[in-house]
Amino acid sequence: MSLTLDRKDDPATSARTSPPHQPPRSRDLGSGHGERKGRRQGPRRPLPATMALYVLIAATFALFAIPLYWLFSSALKPEHEIYTYPLTWIPSTLEWSNFAQAWTSAPFGAFLRNSIITTVVGTALEIGVALLSAYAFAFVYFRGKMLIFALMVGSLMLPGHITLLVNYITISNLGWLNTYQGLILPGIGSAFAMFLIYQQMRQVPEELVDAARVDGASHMRRMRAVVIPICRPMILTATLIVLITKWNDFVWPLIVTSTSDMRTLPIGLMFLRSQEGYDAWGPVMAGTVIVAAPMLIVFFLAQRRIIGGITAGALKG
């Protein structure tokens, strides 16, 4: 089983390929199987069992909802409601000044800028680099290329912590500590995204690429006009996964940056906390919301694709 999403599972392509008379797609995450739609078939469940299941669903809901609710509500609570017991569940007034206080007590503007620059530039470079190499492995003739492929994919076995020390020394020798290139460049090598995209490229109908070649299209043109458009869904999925990973990255930005104007958001959060200690939970939670919110928004906008990509990578690998 290949690592790719089924072509038919993909909204982007199915819109073009599926005949109009087909029933509407299931709304299930990461699945396109029609039989999954709707309620469970088979014998009707007895009422007590159904009620028990709903109790369990409610418990699961609470397990995830309460901490997330606590994060957002604490970020908006006036100070005295954070430090009283019994706890206040609903803030009496929405205290937006927590955000202002977080923003000014640490250079959050700089953290946000640095996070955006490293994430966006880093993702663009990594996906670009992955695209080029995936195309080379899928479509360019070279004897023994699969050996190089194995070498590159094998780098997935190297845990991040073994490269940490020497990469720090390398970046330091280049004089790149505390710079964007130092933050970004060590992370642009890509085995995971390359593998995902390569797997999708192998599904591209050979006839299409051959037709373009016969028409005299160069490799670059074939890649741009034929291969990339067909593989766009998987490229998008890979981009989202890389984006999330880079935004959440912690240990490398921690060691490679040394001044607060170069820190990224997750690192800034750690320093916001140690500066303010235990006395300013409202602003600290507001800072946490600033760090967490962008990826939550990305997730809610593209959750089908993200969960689909991650589960496909996990289950069909």
Added chain:
Amino acid sequence: MTTLLQPVRRPSRARTSAPPRRSSPQLRRRRLTEAALFWALILPNLLAIVVFGYYPTLYNFVLSFTDWDFVQPAPVVVGLDNYIELFQSGSMLMDALRNTAIFVLVAVVGTLFGGMAIGALLAQRLRFSGLVRTLAFAPHMLPGAAVGVLWLFMFDPNYGLSRWLFSMFGMESPHWTTTSDFSLWSITIAYAWQRLGFVAIIYYTAILDLPKDIYEAAALDGARGWPLFRYITLPLLSPVTFFLTVTGIIAAAQTFDIIATLTMGGPGTSSTTLPWMIYDQAFVDFNIGTSAATATVMFVLLLVVTLVQTKYASKQVHYS
């Protein structure tokens, strides 16, 4: 994603415009152009992987036989001293190994049980299960630092949810992050909460993909409830369980951000795991050799896990 290491099946047909075997000057030139293009296309990726992946791994190994503090002009070779020191009883590595083992074991086993239960529950397709599914997966998207800081607040014995939860049972909240009895548990709980939804969604997807005909046959034989789960569902899910176990071990063993924000390895070494020790030795105490040797130990341990997976990966035959 270590499953990617399985051998890649090569396409049965030649996928590329391979020149024919017969060699002529034009063909040879075309082949050379293709080769040049190939190298040009993979070079950026290959270079980044070699310079920031393979070279550091090798050089880290070399550094593990030296002593250095970033200040001396060059590392001093000390042979096996770092390793001998590391493996003495009572050393920091012994604590880190023990803590890592406990953390990984509890986190992986806990999320497997919890995730399978939640996955099976979601697969019942009750009302609201879509909402719960989305919510459960959301923590997996968050930066570990955010999860760590959120739990730090919730663990606060005076103002956190922990006090509320424990007072419901008439108890006082433990001082989770500041006492050595609980610090390791605090990072385990926070980490498990972040990963649980991911495991649940994987199980949920796998359960929905289970072959229907087997269940129809089992229903004819009158199998229901627990025996059906125990003798049919559980074995069918075993490849997924195996995959989640292996990748779970690898992911948990490398957890850093939650530890950095919750306990910073402390108090003392009570929540120091291998990744924290590698960081702490190199960038706090400047014992480069010790840090490099610790990283090598961790690398070897994870390599064993990966190799076990690669060996058994081919047995994951239940798909398709």
